[in-house]
Amino acid sequence: MGPFLETLIGGLMSGMLYSLIALGFVLIFKASGVFNFAQGAMVLFAALAMARFAEWLPALTGLDGKLVVNALAFVGALAVMVVVAWLVERLALSRLVNQEGITLLMATLGIAYLLEGAGQMLFGNDIYKIDIGLPKDPMFLFEQTFEGGVLVSKEDLYAALIAAALVAGLSLFFQKTAIGRALRAVADDHQAAQSIGIPLSRIWVIVWSVAGFVALVAGMIWGSKLGVQFSLSLVALKALPVVILGGLTSVPGAIVGGLLIGVGEKLSEAYLGPALGGGIEYWFGYVLVLVVLLVRPQGLFGEKIIDRV
């Protein structure tokens, strides 16, 4: 029972981190009907900005104190992401109003390469580190119940809590506020949204900024775990099965999908791994998605599309 719980908890926590990245995809898809291929690049870009700001700030201003420096670097990186959002709207999206989804998708592919290149040009292409003071030491739970207790990584736990809070906050924002409603309206129909006076351009800047914010938090957490380097943009690949599984339009779906894949990965690795020769973690999510798609093409929580024939 002990090892099982340990794997389960580990899975839930890494699942939460997948959800965090998946959330970025879902936000943009909900609000503009675009599958944003640049999400991974945004994570990298945001993390690079934050890591470098945290490095430059003390050198430039003589500021000391980890918390202050990190907070300022975070705000600075957030400002950078808002500028990115504004530029994306100005230079790409505003010219593609009322275009097919596939056109917009191709545009985000371009944005992805641009961000990856620009990020490394501006902030350098070494491996940087983000140190937000997450504790690295593990802790043990249920030591009375099981022999040896259940090992939980504190770092993962904090990260999962941050992710959970963010996810909860954003899904409320989407469901309960007028701006959230306007975002969903824009996703459904550009033209109709314009005709009732919803400002498309502002909505897009808002939603890309929020996605930038999510990317920054994800980049910060993943960056402090793995280090900030180019491979961070590939973390998005981990989130791909999560969004498809949860349904592209559903914030709760991103959470449940993330948890399912996180837990499934870890459990199958632990229990099927010995029989199948290991390495299951890397393909588990994709196979799970394949199976789900066969049964529910819209994902677990996606909106079912009914076409009138």
Add this chain to the structure above:
Amino acid sequence: MKKIGGVVLDVKNISLAFGGVKALTDISFDVREHEIRAIIGPNGAGKSSMLNCINGVYQPQQGSVTLRGKTYRGMSPRQVAEMGVARTFQNLALFKGMSVLDNIMTGRNLRMRRGLFWQALHLGPARREETEQRAHAERIIDFLEIQAHRKTPVGRLPYGLQKRVDLGRALAMEPSLLLLDEPMAGMNVEEKQDMCRFILDVNDEFGTTIVLIEHDMGVVMDISDRVVVLDYGRKIGDGAPDEVRSSEDVVRAYLGVSQ
């Protein structure tokens, strides 16, 4: 008897072309306060194009549209919406994944003043505003008799009801001028009668000026005060329903003429 006021919308010499295709040629007409003004014509006559020019979706190459003394050139649909013009769509353009209530609430968007900050916190002023707007949306739901479907995703409603939600969303803007693009297209007789009643009630109770595109001649003659007839992008008739009906040009456009 209702009172028709002065001119609120003045369309002058509008010409619109897409490349070499002339959609509209030199169209002029006016709409008076409190009036139901119909635009009719055979398929491809340019009716929807005309509406799109008033709405700001298309920018005509020539001519001007003047709304309450303000002439607009190069205005976006959003700016036109801010001037109190609402519209419905020929091919439903509802937010299909959202509930009926949410669809209608989006129509209140322009009336919401609280910014991102308050809404993100979901506190005090933003919440109070949301409640006020909700009350208004509920009145519209009552008016259109769709109470039972309040929480249903719009995509699941039958066509006739979807058309009603489309009207509801436009009404939620409290427009002074309402543009209806074939509000009765594809409906059965009963649904048409309901829709007619709603249109007349809106005109009557809220005093909303209405510009309406319609195919069904019977309906048009019954509910409109004046009619513009378009054919191949040109105006071939303008006047009271009876005058238009007996006009030779109009009859020819609709029925053809024996040589």
